[in-house]
Amino acid sequence: MLLEVKDLHAGIEGKEILKGLNLQVKKGEVHAIMGPNGSGKSTLSKVLAGHPTYEVISGEVLFEGKNLLELEPDERAREGVFMAFQYPVEVPGVSNSQFLRLAYNQKMLHHGLEELDPLEFNDYLKEKAKIVDMDPQFFKRSVNEGFSGGEKKRNEILQMAVLEPKLAVLDETDSGLDIDALRIVAEGVNKLRSSENAIILVTHYQRLLNYIQPDFVHVLANGKIVKEGGKELALELEEKGYDWVKGAAV
Template sequence: MIYPGSKTILEVRGLCASVSGTEILKGLDLTVKSGEVHAIMGPNGSGKSTFSKVLAGHSAYQVTAGSVLLEGKNLLDLPPEERARAGVFLAFQYPIEIPGVANSQFLRLTYNTVQTQRGKEELDPLEFDDFVREKMKLLEMSPDFLDRSVNEGFSGGEKKRNEILQMALLEPRLAILDETDSGLDIDALRIVSQGVNKLANKDNAMVLVTHYQRLLNYIVPDFVHVMDDGRIVKTGGKELALELEARGYDWVGAKHRGAAPKVVAKVAA
């Protein structure tokens, strides 16, 4: 939601980034204020996923130009863990499995690590158990998920719920949801979206990275941005998503490039 006079959470200026020498982001600008929900849409290969990984600090991507400020602080100087502690959260498109580590153990370790860094109290296993069970209700997750290994044998929907559960625990200032809707059936999509909506408030901000408009029926964005060829080429309100759904991406990209529309069948980075 747009609040008058709200603070800027994320400020991206002229961001260029490459992976293995190939430039993917080519001068991206984006401003996100507290309370807002932004959707970044775009065809496969437009750089959406790269952008989310660059924000979270993935070492495979080299930032070659531009700046990224989180609440005025230079994010690009920080390793991924410090970005997380500063309030960046990335919900992964493909969360990893960690056989041998109980979910409860993992969640508590990440929670306590981040709490300590923020100068707050850690929770012991019993206190944490109560705390996490309460958060799990948001996502209609059974307590069984605590005893299982992290994401091991979880369905696509269960993994995404586990991602949003971590977001609920870590209370980020900026949450980036990378294709959170992919692989979800309607019920799972509803549950995950409800969880996200409950977590959104006037002090944090959400960036939804998505290929399809579907998710935006559940999580209504204040701004919709279209990415193409490593840049944001169009920004509008939530109605832009509907227009993209009806007309596809080509008309936006073509106008921007002033060239013939390209085939949108590249595999996402």
């Protein structure tokens, strides 16, 4: 088992948002977590990534059998957990390539592997950029600064491609994207999908799932998973709306 979430209760500023969430993810799987606003989708992403303002009240999260919750956010990342942000953060003054090389080399260092110098890394980055159809001129620009919504999301997937995580949590990656940008981002994710990694798509809408087909769909409502099924569940949800599952228990 790659990721095991057991009876997770978590929240923010004393308010409980996740109320006993269970989830199991194996390598090679793509899971979609769907749910209405306020259901706890973002809280789950943030807790998995280790955001300091979210508190875990009780429950367990195991990543490759290790207790994920006791690791710092940077340790989680080096172990192979990646989160694509709903709102990627701008880092003025630091170029994309500087940032990505530092991050990549930290991972290499952690695994006792060879670091890349700027020239070697540049070649590596150029290859990876093809996955999201990104122009190398973006390498020199400050991280996400002045990027359009679509460019920011593409940049998140580029980071995923560079860091090759075992588990990628894509938090509302489809939000704010027009159809062309959505297609590029989704195609990028599909290229990165493999039997060696797993992807959790956190999304409000079904439309992303037209492009990235999940193996499992989980519907989150009021802090719990209330319905689970295959990819057809997403279509059913789209048709019937979230009211259909609200209040229902698995």
